[in-house]
Amino acid sequence: MNDRRRQRSGNPAVRGGAAEPKAPAKPPAPRPQPKASSAGSAPGGRFDDALEVPAAGLTYPQLLRVPGSAWWRSLxxxxxxxxxxxxxxTVIxxxxxxxxWAVGSPQTPYGDYVAAATRxxxxxxxxxxxLGLATLIVICAVLMPLVxxxxxxxxxxxxxxxxxxxxxxxxxxGIVAPVLIQGLSTLVEGVPVIKLNDHFWLFLIVIILTSPLQAAAEEVFFRGYLLQALGSVMKTPWFGILASSxxxxLFHGVQNPALFVDRFAFGLLAAILVWRTGGLEAGIGAHVANNVLAYLLAGLTGTISATRGIREIGWENAAFDVGGFALFALLALLVASRLKIRRTVPPLPQQQFG
Structure with missing residues (x-):
């Protein structure tokens, strides 16, 4: 939907049959015009009227540099x-x-049930x-207009x-690049043994229905909100890119240096992709594909619990992981260039919504 300012106009009242002309009525005071809508809702809607619209030319990490913004708001x-x-x-x-547990397994000690679920x-x-991580989308949806x-x-x-x-x-x-890298890894480590995980078919349903939501939520929070909030503190986007990564x-918990570098590199490459492509599409696509494929492979080899409990990896595995995502990032940038994907906010009349 193109943003349009709501136009208000009125026809002068027509009065007839008056013997003496009356003094012209004083024109009404001009009504304040609402801000241009940026959300695809009805122009002039109450929600959008109170919100700011990022200026044309801003890059993604600095979209929160709007009138009235301040460093303390971001922090x-x-x-x-x-x-x-x-x-x-945690609560969810x-x-x-x-x-x-209460509905299906009350006979099992609660501590044992929770421990097994956590693993x-x-x-x-x-x-x-x-589903707990999916609440990150709700958190971002509240913080953006409120703060x-x-x-x-x-x-x-x-x-x-x-x-x-x-x-x-x-x-x-995001599916092709990891598969290619996994193929190279298989040549080094050998073909994994197929052994379906316990409760595989139930795991499969959960993986297909909720892993994409979890991956998208992490991208919205880390490469979306945190990148914009921290990226708007300074004029350079690099502060937000490095800090959010x-x-x-760090929020992935206990990990050895190789695993930390692996995750930091993933976050860094994903944040750079967001900056250079102007949106979360590439990061969400890669994250969804990575998580779904990783847990599907774990389910087929009976190692879902082991995959969940990974706290350390070798530098060789880290190199394969980073290399796979670097290949994806390069391809995503080439596609963005080919499609002429916008990297900055377009002039308001040209913005398309919906």
Whole structure:
């Protein structure tokens, strides 16, 4: 939907039959015009009227540099976001696990049930973890208008909507690149033994239905909100790129240096992709493909719990992982160039929504 300012006009009242002309009526005071809508809702809608629209030419990491923005707003939003992350993901996860225990396995000691779920020995644990992380989307949707006075749709791209064709291509590339790298890894480590994980078919349903949501939520929070909030603190986008990547790696818990570098490199490459393509499509596509493929392979080899519990990897494995995502990033950038994907906010009359 093209943004349009709502026009108000009125026809002068027609009066007839008067013997003496009356003094012309004093024109009414001009009414304030609403801000241009940026969210695809009805122009002049109450929600959008109170929100700011990023200026044309801004890059993705600096979309929150709007009128009235201040460094303390960004830091406040980041602090609230991280606090809510730790609180809500845990509460939702535990609530789901408790509900399944109370309904289906009350005879099992609760501590044992929770421990097994946490290790992903049961599908309930994966379901709770994925839906807990999905609340990151809700957190971002609240923080954007409340703290920054910007519509949450600007987290998607510099055009405030998902660029569907580019996303579909990136999702396909996110499948192809890891498969190629996994093929090279197989030559080094050998072909894995097929052994279906316990409760495989239930795990499969959870993986297909909730892993994409979990991966997308992490991208919206780490490469979306944190990148914009921290990237808007300074004029250079690199502060947001580096800081959000570091937080992403640290929030994955205990890990050895190789695994930390692996995750930091993933976050860094994903953040650069967001900056250079102007949106989350590439990062979401790669993250969804990576998580779904990783847990599908684990399910086929009976190692879902082991995959969940990884705390260290070798430098060789880290090189394969980073190399696979670097290949994806290169292909995603080439496709973005071919499709002429916008990297900055377009002039307002040219923005397309919906």
């Amino acid at each position: 406040l939003g980041v602090a609230c976001g991280l606090a809510l992350f730790l609180l809500l993901t 996860n535990q609530a789901i696990v408790f509900g399944f 992903f020995e049961t599908p309930v644990g994966m379901l709770g973890a994925n 920054h006075r910007v519509n949450p749709r600007w987290l998607i791209s510099v055009q405030s909507h998902l660029r569907g064709r580019y996303f579909a291509i990136c999702l396909a590339l 570091l937080i992403f790696a």
